[in-house]
Amino acid sequence: MASTVLVGLQWGDEGKGKIIDYMTERSDVVVRFQGGNNAGHTVEIGAEKFVLHLVPSGILREGILNVIGNGVVVNPVALWEEIDALQRRGVAASSRLRLSGRSQLIFAYHCLMDGFREGRLGDRKLGTTRRGIGPAYADKVSRTGIRASAMADAGRMEALFRAQAAEYNAIFRQAGCEVLDVDAEWAKVKAVLPHLVPLLDDTALLVNRAADAGKEILFEGAQGTWLDIDYGTYPYVTSSNTTSGAACTGGGLAPCRIDRVVGVLKAYSTRVGSGPFPTELQDATGDLLRTRGGEYGATTGRPRRCGWFDAVATRYAVMLNGASRVALTKLDVLDSLPVLRICTAYQLDGKTITDMPVDSADLERAVPVYEEMPGWQQDTTGVRSRRALPKAARAYVARLLELSGTKLQIVSVGPKRDQTFTVGR
């Protein structure tokens, strides 16, 4: 038995939800360790489609313990809405879920602040999901946040909420913008407390006891490497560490107890929101990827920016995460293309570079150097083994892996649970 961290190696939306669902066939515990309901993890089972935001992707299988760890920022109203919707669809979500008392809460004032800041930035806006993620993490680090454990005492919770809401409203009032209706918002929060308080736990203890008992633990990353607050294309990033190390700090298991890191990698690139994206295609090929790949945000519905596979960015991401194995997703989306391009280097100010520049302004100026490969122009959605892939598809995959310095474990050729196969362990 082992503990595995699964992370996105690009800008998010690599298909982590689907891969987690596939991998959880063998798991006992699934742990979310960062981010919040900015995430949108889509899982399709038979004719049913589930989009999960805060609830870990192991929720759809019976017998799995799902943990929202201390590194997550949790909007209690949104969490209950998600649990309730799952339960109405026959998924026994509450009984499969534990919530860290150390996680930080997101309230409506964080969402208002998120929108307010974006508005002030004008055309330099980050393109956030407006779920209050940045302001909630800022409160955590400023030591003015409210932890989930406070929910256990409604009186204390109300006092903390009202005090912090008053702080935010003072800022909103000064700025002459929308002010939060504190009473109405408190009523919403109060109404969900009885549902969420029973889920509170010391999840670090839970996770370590599960590891002691030899259970299979899967840490489910949200967003992707290039949205990481430290390594991503700052400031066009999210407000948490999305790389594998965060599984330890945000999930509660020590580094020496993590056995392996699996990266999720899409066969091409996408990005939602602003920021540098060297291989972006603003042409018919980009439109084709968007349409065939259904590249619209699972959380916000925004069209995703689409482009060629970037081996420079991916090799760096493999290094940062220690992703010795990858799950390659959406290979089928490339089925109709006659020629494929892979970015192998960047041209920057007259130099050829093969590592990601540190500064986003440099990445913004970087011009990709491409290598071309023939497409396969065959339907791969029914393929269930590496051998059965068209020869050109095998060559494309082999080249991606070689350039990225990693090995293949799982391939996905469609959104359904059964459109997936394992090639190595």
Ligand code: IMP
């Ligand atoms: P925030 O996380 O809402 O603050 O948004 C910051 C940036 O991260 C924006 O560019 C978002 O589009 C992006 N982002 C946040 N969550 C996700 C996700 O789950 N998938 C893809 N992009 C995301």
Ligand code: MG
């Ligand atoms: Mg997503």
